[in-house]
Amino acid sequence: MSGGEIELIDLNKHFGPHRAVDNINLQIPGGEFFSLLGSSGCGKTTTLRMIAGFERPTSGQIVLDGADMTETPPHKRHVNTVFQSYALFPHLNVFDNVAFGLRRQKVEPDQVKRRVNEALELVQLTSFEKRKPAQMSGGQQQRVALARALVLKPAVLLLDEPLGALDARLRKQLQVELKSLQQQVGITFVYVTHDQEEALTMSDRIAVMSNGRIEQVAPPEEIYEAPATVFVADFLGVSNLMDAVASGSDATGRCKVKVGGFDCYAGRGSADATGTTKVTIRPERVRLEPKGTGGENRIPGTVQRWVYLGNSVQLIVGLATGAKIQALMQNTGEEIPYREGAEVAVHLPATALRILEDTGAPLASAED
Amino acid sequence: MYPKWLWPVFAVPGVVWLILLFLVPFYAVIGVAFGGVDPIFLNAVPNWNPLSWNYDVLLTTLAGFLPGNQYWGIFLRTVVYVALALTGSLLFGYPVAYYISRHARRTKMLLIALIVLPFWVSYMMRMLAWVNLFSPSGFVNKFLLWTNLVQTPPDWLGGNHASVILGLIYGYIPYLILPLLAALDRIDRSVLEAARDLGASPASAFFHVTLPLSKPGILGASVIIALPMFGDYYTPTIVSGSPRTTMIGNQIDIFFHGGPQPSVGASLTMILSAFLAVLMAYYMITIAKAQKEVAG
Amino acid sequence: MTAVTERRRIAAPSTAQRIRNWILNPWGEPRGLVVITWIYVAISIVPVVVAIMFSFNAGRSVTAWQGFSLTRWYLDDPRSSVIGDPRLQHALLQSLKLAGLTMLIATPLGVMLALGLARWRGRLASASNFIMLFPLVTPELVMGVSLFLVFVNLFTFIPLGTTAQVMGHVTFSLSYVVVIVRGRLFSIGRQYEEAAADLGATPWETLRLVVLPLLLPAIFSSLMMVFAISIDDFVISAWLSCGSSCDTVPIRVYSSTRGAPLPSINALATVMVAMTLTAIGIAWVVHRYMTRGERRTGKQGGMTQAMGAFDL
Incomplete structure (x- = not known):
């Protein structure tokens, strides 16, 4: 399958004064597994619904394979959707559900039969043709919804939190299946989710959204390893956010930052940042050293909690700056000398310390 | 946690009330229908003993419903009136309910309030308003004369079939729209979006998804207004008053209040009830079937 | 983003298309239904409002307006008001x-x-x-x-x-x-x-x-x-x-x-x-x-x- 390239240009959707989608620009090449990641109300579902044609953009363009389809009604778009609640037709059995789209295209009955059977085979649901949706489990309904959309051979498949209603084990299993299905059919998947782990394991690229805006678009590793903004770093889990004042790059191309009065250097992120911002460091990159150890990027602190996690040990350290920081130490079998109450020097290596851009998006962790 | 006897004791007064004033009265209808009539005072002499019931009057009355007989015309007229009024109500009411449930956004609450309002405006008030408008010198005729659509004002209230049917529609349509609206509201919006997404045009989505899914609602709402319409006698009286437009209910009224023939009136009431019971049973079976189909 | 250069490549819908889309408007409310609904609301309520209005008629007609009287047919008329009759x-x-x-x-x-x-x-x-x-x-x-x-x-x-x-x-x-x-x-x-x-x-x-x-x-x-x-x-x-x-x-x-x-x-x-x-x-x-x-x-x-x- 070729095609399936989507382009969103200056896309806006306003509901009254509320900007649900705020000037989005995106390019999704054909055949990509692309995720829109964000918390509820961030605009990801509205974006998806605009691509599907259920919402009309306030302004901007939606382009599929080079053709503007902003004004095309949903039934004329070569795009199909798997709905969050599956939206299977309750009055039709599995076969008729899957055949629905083909029949709207006036496909010959024997063709319909063949293609429906193929689609059901693809999602491993043969011999369920006569069942009504209400007689099936959530996972099975999910597969019917997939078959119903895929049978039309769309250029793009839109998935709106399709695994949200399933229990954790089934979700894990279907994540793997969905990914391999996407590789098998080779079409573009646009996947909406609020579950960062889901997005990280399945996607080729992820767009993290907040307040109707895109915070960062990047492959999973980059999103996780190199978050561009405070929001992304925060949304993707514990990331030791600390207030800092930046004052531009030094001779070696690192950014000089003051973290609570201590001079540090941030070797990652935009080096020429200035003004108040935030810096972050992954817990596994934080190093604890005996009290008084000298050198750059070292801040004194006190171990406040010591939590055994099996393969590692988590330490919560109160810094002299007043902030708290998490450090993760591999359980190598050796004794970790820093117990609760121990005074230490916290080393935040410049090669791991990242300076972030603060877009002002409200943080999930701020509520705690 | 509650003593076992508590709930039956709570239910007893209401149940006794319903037995004495709903079931027993119905037995009184049967007793009068199968009883005799006092030859001098012409009042009913009910027969409470099922073993000595006299079925003659009921059978004669029933025979009157055969084509060409006494009640055939009135029965046919009632059925046609109800069928036309029901069709009219659905053709007018369904789009309204559909619009409010599917499309009205900011105006939805206002529209629901406006739809519910006639519900609580007394039926008699609405009929009075209707009669005021359609009276020989009323606004409708004034308007028709003003537009020169007619030269002589039509007599709307003197035995006009259309007036009775319009009157029935006007009287009962609020009771149809509300349950229809509730039924349409229960249809998951995403199911319709799915239909559009799979290539159905708006019309196709309506006929293949909305209409089949609202079938139980249509049936239910139709029964809710058809049952009282079959028992209506005041609407034809108010908007027509002519013998040409009487319904079966008028006939029953006449047998009790006009020239008293209580056993015939009671027989007619029984026949009407039986007819409506069949309708109701048909409805319940259809609904049970539809529910089974959806649930599998 | 490269979107700025890309934008010229894609033709926006023509004026004729825009007009067609406005008429067919797949996202708007169906105009026919709007009309039917409001006609229904009017028919169901206006006659009642008119009937109520005529209870404030100064004259004896229920079809011809003869001036406003707040209380004649409620209280004042000695023979035929709600209180008088x-x-x-x-x-x-x-x-x-x-x-x-x-x-x-x-x-x-x-x-x-x-x-x-x-x-x-x-x-x-x-x-x-x-x-x-x-x-x-x-x-x-x-x-x-x-x-x-x-x-x-x-x-x-x-x-x-x-x-x-x-x-x-x-x-x-x-x-x-x-x-x-x-x-x-x-x-x-x-x-x-x-x-x-x-x-x-x-x-x-x-x-x-x-x-x-x-x-x-x-x-x-x-x-x-x-x-x-x-x-x-x-x-x-x-x-x-x-x-x-x-x-x-x-x-x-x-x-x-x-x-x-x-x-x-x-x-x-x-x-x-x-x-x-x-x-x-x-x-x-x-x-x-x-x-x-x-x-x-x-x-x-x-x-x-x-x-x-x-x-x-």
Whole structure:
């Protein structure tokens, strides 16, 4: 399958004064597994619904394979959707559900039969043709919804939190299946989710959204390893956010930052940042050293909690700056000398310390 | 946690009330229908003993419903009136309910309030308003004369079939729209979006998804207004008053209040009830079937 | 982003396309339906408004406007205003009497029946439940005839008249009370009662301190609803009437429409509509007040659900 390239240009959707989608620009090449990641109300579902044609953009363009389809009604778009609640037709059995789209295209009955059977085979649901949706489990309904959309051979498949209603084990299993299905059919998947782990394991690229805006678009590793903004770093889990004042790059191309009065250097992120911002460091990159150890990027602190996690040990350290920081130490079998109450020097290596851009998006962790 | 006897004791007064004033009265209808009539005072002499019931009057009355007989015309007229009024109500009411449930956004609450309002405006008030408008010198005729659509004002209230049917529609349509609206509201919006997404045009989505899914609602709402319409006698009286437009209910009224023939009136009431019971049973079976189909 | 250079490559829709799209507008509301809906609303409400308007007519016509008079047909006219005409005045009092008594009898009876039927299990209970549903689907004419016959032929110790009328009204309003109260009972669930029992309340205390307060909104709604449907009733009142001294407002309005009605009939009907709408309005406001804070957790469709009595 070729095609399936989507382009969103200056896309806006306003509901009254509320900007649900705020000037989005995106390019999704054909055949990509692309995720829109964000918390509820961030605009990801509205974006998806605009691509599907259920919402009309306030302004901007939606382009599929080079053709503007902003004004095309949903039934004329070569795009199909798997709905969050599956939206299977309750009055039709599995076969008729899957055949629905083909029949709207006036496909010959024997063709319909063949293609429906193929689609059901693809999602491993043969011999369920006569069942009504209400007689099936959530996972099975999910597969019917997939078959119903895929049978039309769309250029793009839109998935709106399709695994949200399933229990954790089934979700894990279907994540793997969905990914391999996407590789098998080779079409573009646009996947909406609020579950960062889901997005990280399945996607080729992820767009993290907040307040109707895109915070960062990047492959999973980059999103996780190199978050561009405070929001992304925060949304993707514990990331030791600390207030800092930046004052531009030094001779070696690192950014000089003051973290609570201590001079540090941030070797990652935009080096020429200035003004108040935030810096972050992954817990596994934080190093604890005996009290008084000298050198750059070292801040004194006190171990406040010591939590055994099996393969590692988590330490919560109160810094002299007043902030708290998490450090993760591999359980190598050796004794970790820093117990609760121990005074230490916290080393935040410049090669791991990242300076972030603060877009002002409200943080999930701020509520705690 | 509650003593076992508590709930039956709570239910007893209401149940006794319903037995004495709903079931027993119905037995009184049967007793009068199968009883005799006092030859001098012409009042009913009910027969409470099922073993000595006299079925003659009921059978004669029933025979009157055969084509060409006494009640055939009135029965046919009632059925046609109800069928036309029901069709009219659905053709007018369904789009309204559909619009409010599917499309009205900011105006939805206002529209629901406006739809519910006639519900609580007394039926008699609405009929009075209707009669005021359609009276020989009323606004409708004034308007028709003003537009020169007619030269002589039509007599709307003197035995006009259309007036009775319009009157029935006007009287009962609020009771149809509300349950229809509730039924349409229960249809998951995403199911319709799915239909559009799979290539159905708006019309196709309506006929293949909305209409089949609202079938139980249509049936239910139709029964809710058809049952009282079959028992209506005041609407034809108010908007027509002519013998040409009487319904079966008028006939029953006449047998009790006009020239008293209580056993015939009671027989007619029984026949009407039986007819409506069949309708109701048909409805319940259809609904049970539809529910089974959806649930599998 | 490269979007700036890309943008020129993609043609925006042409003007002709835009116009076509506006007419077909796949996202907008279907204009035909908007028109039908508002026509319906107008037809259902405007005639009533016109009828109410003519109750304020200064002259004797109900079709030709002869100037405004606020009180002529309500209070002033010595012979034919609502107050001046003894028949109209009496009909109003009779309607109020029936509605008030019906409300006070049907509500407690219905609340108890609802509680009993919701919790009582067994064959007798199912049968009772079945009987309870019947008055909701029985045409009023059938009920009117059967009540008429039972009072004339069997319960001869109760003559046709106010008592019989009240008993008739209670019979048809009872099921509405049960439907309303039972809906509330189901939405409350049994958890609060179990909590009360767990905290040591006796069954009687649970009923009095937990169930009754939680049912209050439904009880109040029932009171108002029964008042409203009783005051609007025509058929049952007419069949159980003892003659002109038992006439209610709907009966008066009914018998006047066939003659040459005066604006005083419009005034009488207006009073009746005002009373019904006031009762329903109070019920709605009080119900909202009593259940405030419950709505967020409750199910959707409040208004249509409040009308649940019609959802057989």
